Amino acid sequence: MDGIQTPLDKKDIWSDAGTTRVPYQIYQNPEIYAEELEHIFYGSSWNYVGLECEVPESGDYRRNFIGEREILMIRKNDGSISVVENRCAHRGAQLCQGLFGNTGAALMCPYHQWTYTLDGELTGMPFKRGIKGKGGLNSDFDMKTRGLTNLKVEILNGVVFASFDHDVVPLEEYLGPDMMQYFTRIFDGRGLRVVGYERQIIDCNWKLQMENLKDPYHAGILHLFLISFGLFRLDQESKCLVDDNKGHSVLMTIKDSEEGNEDTGGVRIAAPDFTLTDHDLIQPLLEFGDRISLSIQTLFPSLIIQAQCNTLATRHVLPKGPGSHELVWTFFGFEDDDDAMNDRRLRQANLMGSAGYVTLDDAEALEFSQLGLAGSPEDEVAVLEIGGKDCESNDHLVTESLIRGFYMRYRDVMGHGKAIT
Amino acid sequence: MDQTEAAQPVTDESILRRIERLQLDYISSIDDGPLDNWPQFFTEKCLYTVVSRDNHSRGMELGVMRFESVGMLIDRATATQHAAVFAPRIIRHVLGPMIVDETGEGYRSRCNVVIYQTSPDGDTMLLMAAQYNDIIVELDGVLKFKEKRVVYDTHRIPDSIVYPL
Numbered sequence: 369m370d371g372i373q374t375p376l377d378k379k380d381i382w383s384d385a386g387t388t389r390v391p392y393q394i395y396q397n398p399e400i401y402a403e404e405l406e407h408i409f410y411g412s413s414w415n416y417v418g419l420e421c422e423v424p425e426s427g428d429y430r431r432n433f434i435g436e437r438e439i440l441m442i443r444k445n446d447g448s449i450s451v452v453e454n455r456c457a458h459r460g461a462q463l464c465q466g467l468f469g470n471t472g473a474a475l476m477c478p479y480h481q482w483t484y485t486l487d488g489e490l491t492g493m494p495f496k497r498g499i500k501g502k503g504g505l506n507s508d509f510d511m512k513t514r515g516l517t518n519l520k521v522e523i524l525n526g527v528v529f530a531s532f533d534h535d536v537v538p539l540e541e542y543l544g545p546d547m548m549q550y551f552t553r554i555f556d557g558r559g560l561r562v563v564g565y566e567r568q569i570i571d572c573n574w575k576l577q578m579e580n581l582k583d584p585y586h587a588g589i590l591h592l593f594l595i596s597f598g599l600f601r602l603d604q605e606s607k608c609l610v611d612d613n614k615g616h617s618v619l620m621t622i623k624d625s626e627e628g629n630e631d632t633g634g635v636r637i638a639a640p641d642f643t644l645t646d647h648d649l650i651q652p653l654l655e656f657g658d659r660i661s662l663s664i665q666t667l668f669p670s671l672i673i674q675a676q677c678n679t680l681a682t683r684h685v686l687p688k689g690p691g692s693h694e695l696v697w698t699f700f701g702f703e704d705d706d707d708a709m710n711d712r713r714l715r716q717a718n719l720m721g722s723a724g725y726v727t728l729d730d731a732e733a734l735e736f737s738q739l740g741l742a743g744s745p746e747d748e749v750a751v752l753e754i755g756g757k758d759c760e761s762n763d764h765l766v767t768e769s770l771i772r773g774f775y776m777r778y779r780d781v782m783g784h785g786k787a788i789t
Numbered sequence: 790m791d792q793t794e795a796a797q798p799v800t801d802e803s804i805l806r807r808i809e810r811l812q813l814d815y816i817s818s819i820d821d822g823p824l825d826n827w828p829q830f831f832t833e834k835c836l837y838t839v840v841s842r843d844n845h846s847r848g849m850e851l852g853v854m855r856f857e858s859v860g861m862l863i864d865r866a867t868a869t870q871h872a873a874v875f876a877p878r879i880i881r882h883v884l885g886p887m888i889v890d891e892t893g894e895g896y897r898s899r900c901n902v903v904i905y906q907t908s909p910d911g912d913t914m915l916l917m918a919a920q921y922n923d924i925i926v927e928l929d930g931v932l933k934f935k936e937k938r939v940v941y942d943t944h945r946i947p948d949s950i951v952y953p954l
């Protein structure tokens with residue numbers, strides 16, 4: 369990308385103006401982590417909060433996180449959805465405790481029963497005027513300014529996003545046309561249904577999780593299961609797309625496009641030859657009217673949308689300090705799935721999740737990364753030069769360009785100097 | 790869990806002891822290995838699933854593992870040993886007392902289980918608190934699991950699940 373060369377920020381942790389060198393500090397330094405929460409998660413980002421179908425009835429809520437702040441996605445009486453922070457404006461107590469539940473017509477803090485509308489406006493509290501004119505609130509107390517933090521909400525074909533910044537660009541503009549195209553390839557407007565959840569703690573920085581889904585290079589090397597069964601190969605017909613701001617991406621591979629023998633450049637990939645005893649485990653059916661059998665979309669900052677064969681899921685990355693994150697998998701299907709498709713989704717889920725044939729390797733490798741870089745000298749860096757130095761879209765898989773793109777966006781949002789390539 | 794038909798408590802001591810031995814041999818195939826023995830504890834067509842209580846109580850069948858035949862169990866045992874990348878670890882199941890009923894489908898056995906995991910550095914963590922909900926049948930004089938549903942409470946799993954549970 370051609371850019372005007374701007375000087376690096378005084379917080380000069382990046383050793384050059386590009387993103388082929390990623391400082392290990394950003395995976396472990398608590399100050400940088402605190403700034404990430406502030407600038408990225410609580411700044412001008414659109415954050416995933418859930419699926420509309422998770423809160424079908426008026427008063428239904430789902431509790432979730434944006435960064436480390438707890439939020440509630442609530443179905444209001446008029447059918448629309450609000451997102452408010454799960455923190456009472458009185459003394460800070462958590463309003464709702466369940467992961468899911470129903471608040472009824474109003475939100476009420478269990479501690480002193482301060483009560484809010486489902487949009488978070490403060491409507492009342494017990495003994496507001498005290499007893500017999502003694503105690504209670506003074507008459508100058510302004511109820512209007514004492515509501516819950518209310519977030520800006522947009523819903524795209526059943527997927528709910530929220531932002532702490534009410535001046536954030538519209539979601540469609542935030543995603544850009546290419547990302548919109550692949551987002552709506554899966555979320556095509558049909559009614560969604562949740563197939564089930566998985567939640568897991570992975571002890572590595574949240575960005576390593578995002579990098580993993582922007583790293584097609586590892587998939588044909590690390591995942592012995594996929595290689596052994598011929599489910600993914602680096603010589604498959606493929607596409608890696610990045611958006612104009614470089615922070616979002618989608619990578620996809622085409623079914624049955626691999627050639628006879630993979631040219632690994634003379635390196636033998638150590639994988640056993642393996643055939644499934646029971647092939648019912650994976651009997652994929654192309655369901656989106658094209659030949660893409662795997663697509664992984666990552667939306668800045670922390671959402672992954674996975675469609676591997678027929679296992680569809682959002683993976684939401686929740687940072688938990690610099691060295692850990694929670695990964696929340698919402699496996700979904702469509703309201704019009706028949707029994708056979710439901711069976712496929714349940715069986716193929718064996719590939720994914722905390723025990724997944726594929727993702728188990730990822731979670732382990734990511735923890736190896738965090739353990740490996742822990743305590744590294746301040747100037748040590750990761751080297752990202754596979755596939756060159758740019759952050760552009762590709763028609764091959766042996767590339768780290770999507771990760772380089774992520775850090776272009778990251779540097780920009782963090783004020784770490786606009787990166788150039 | 791769901792009592793679809795009248796279940797009679799099993800009081801025959803020899804059956805209770807055989808079922809207890811089955812469960813102990815089963816966890817030993819995982820904790821002590823070899824894992825290749827693990828599929829043998831199931832009937833040819835079977836259901837092995839590891840589901841969070843959260844999913845289970847809301848009627849969602851999605852599990853972290855779900856296998857419906859001995860073949861699928863063999864594939865899991867093979868993949869775990871030869872086609873997966875993970876840090877070495879030791880798994881230890883601890884079973885609580887069993888409640889065994891006789892139903893039309895076979896023996897229904899329920900017991901609590903906690904599973905500890907120990908890292909290469911020697912740190913032990915509680916991997917999960919769970920319950921076995923099993924249906925056990927006798928085939929040619931041998932007791933086997935026709936169903937083993939591992940319903941786990943620890944739905945924010947503190948690590949990956951490498952071995953079967």
Ligand SMILES: [Fe+2]
Pocket residue numbers: 580586587590591726727730
């Ligand atoms: Fe991977």
